[in-house]
Amino acid sequence: MSRSSQGPHLPVVVRQSVVGFGVYARRCLKRNTRVGRIRGQIIDDVGYSSDYCMELGGSLSLEPSYPFRYLNHSCEPNCEIIQWEYEGNRSELWLHTRLPVEAGEELKIDYSWPAESAIPCLCGSPNCRGWIIDPIELPLIRA
Ligand SMILES: [Zn+2]
Incomplete structure (x- = not known):
């Protein structure tokens, strides 16, 4: 991994978490801080899916590279x-x-997965939806 593509200047480190790996802040970060660019491989395939891919709209997905694939x-x-x-x-x-x-x-993000991909959520936040799911799709899984 080259210095320029994933610089050590990123204020994060990947460590073991309760669910595999996680991305942790190396220093305190204010609200609305730009942490880093999420790089990776762009895939143009509407049926593509993986454990880490992020939808870019249309048929495009991003298979994120280290470190942000572990968010x-x-x-x-x-x-x-x-x-x-x-x-x-x-x-x-x-x-x-x-x-x-x-x-x-x-550091954590909201995956907002569609109902057909949802799995039980163990995030532990007070307002946990119970599923890793887009809140708009939550009625579908309750039905
Ligand atoms: Zn949750």
């Missing part, structure tokens, strides 16, 4: 992924904090 889910996450669109259908994904993060705290 875990929370129903009340401290981070979110922002998609920046550029001309020529080019876009970049960036991880931003949406809450203040302490040094050593795990």
Whole structure:
């Protein structure tokens, strides 16, 4: 892994978590901090799915590379992924904090999976949906 593609300047470290690996803050981060760009392989296949892929819209998915492929889910996450669109259908994904993060705290995002992909959630947040699922699709799984 080259220095320029995943610089050691990123304020995160990948460590063992309760669910495999997780991404942890190396220092405290303010709300709305741009943590880093999520890089990886772009896949143009509407049927593509994997444990880590992120939808980019249309038929495009991103298979994220280290370290952000290890971002875990929370129903009340401290981070979110922002998609920046550029001309020529080019876009970049960036991880931003949406809450203040302490040094050593795990960074998490809301996976918002569709109902057919949902699995039970163990995030432990007070408002846990019980499933890793898009809140809009929650009535489908309860039905
Ligand atoms: Zn949850």
